[in-house]
Amino acid sequence: MYDVESHALVPKYEFQNPSDGTAPAGTLAFGSSKLYGLVQSIGIPYAGGSLFEYDTQTLLYQKIPGLPVDEAMYSTMVILENKLYAGGYGGTLFEFDLNNHTYNPLISVKLGIDYYDDINTLIVHPGDFHTTPAVVSDVVEFLQGKRKDGKTIDILRSDPQNALHYADGYDSPYHGNTFVSLGFGGSITVSFDNQLYNRPGFDLYVFETSYGNPSFYDYPEQAEVFVSQNGDDWISLGYTNAHNPLEECMAKLDTEFDIQHAGLDWIQFVKVTDVTDPLAKRRDRFTCAESDFLVFNSASDGYDLDAIHQIKALYPNYVTGRSASNNNSEVINISAPNATALLYPNPASTNLSINLSEEQELAIMEDDFHLEIIDTQGKIWTNSRELMDETWTINHDVSNLNPGMYIARVTNGNVRRHYKFMKN
16 A cells, blocks of 8 residues: 555555465456455466455455456456456456356457457446447438439439448448438438447447548538437437538538437437538638638539447447548549549540539539549640639640540549540
């Protein structure tokens, strides 16, 4: 014991009896004037041991039976309501009742064959200790809206079952359409396979897909998230992205939510409703002030839901998907059939127009576009910065090109689109 007044170390118990084990190993836990810890087995390091109790009032030491020898290792322990919660060697989280000496394994957090160490941090939330992870399992209702131009959304972007996948970590079209477009004003309702309990901090992660992972000021798709216990009575947790875009418009489109704001102990249903403004204007990345430029083209189809995850501080092995969207600057390359701009005339003689109004997920991250025109041998004939007019069109003089096939490579931000055209 360390006396904080005298600044002296006071010995309380000497582990001199071999039957007591070699020495305390790992952390100690204190509850109801008693100290609990683990001792290694006699003379065999790393081979397990037993649990002990030391009464700080009576100064009595005793070993407590009931804990499997393999769990009595270097373990992190917490005591709550006369139950000891600990992480055993090899990644097992268990509960040990200090009244009746019963052992109850809760979950395994083994991450793979290369991870054999014990849990080194453990937090137990007061109240009911719920150990079952909650995973989105069913689509209850899907009411899809329309594109900005009023047309029906592409069928490849309209499967609500895609919302049941894990978030894929890629804001790119080349890993399959693992998202569903809600359409302007559309909504989706999903249910969890188990009750999702309110924990300290954030409980839900709602993932959105937009090519290149733009920030809110570039591409302000937005949704309101509701939660329910029975699927009938709904409470809003608020909006995805920045609730006040004038202050937080640099936020990415994936958003965390805390069930605490609903005043509920648990939920089992989530409804995501698109509230994207089809007439939204691009904002300045430094001041967040609106510009005169409309963000969304004709093909825009509202909030694109990738996935909904429980934030599982206690279940790190359970989620195999991403923990956040792709936030790096890796260039996303898009070509046919995912690159859907209209090039005309094609073949071209003097002027080539690239109309981007039908391009899906077109987030304008820079004021101008980097245009490269490349022939089939890889020679670059054009390397310029181009502006897009009010019809979402880039116009470029191609009269200097020789007849033949070319690739027009159009880059904005970290998204590069490739289009083929012929020159007469």
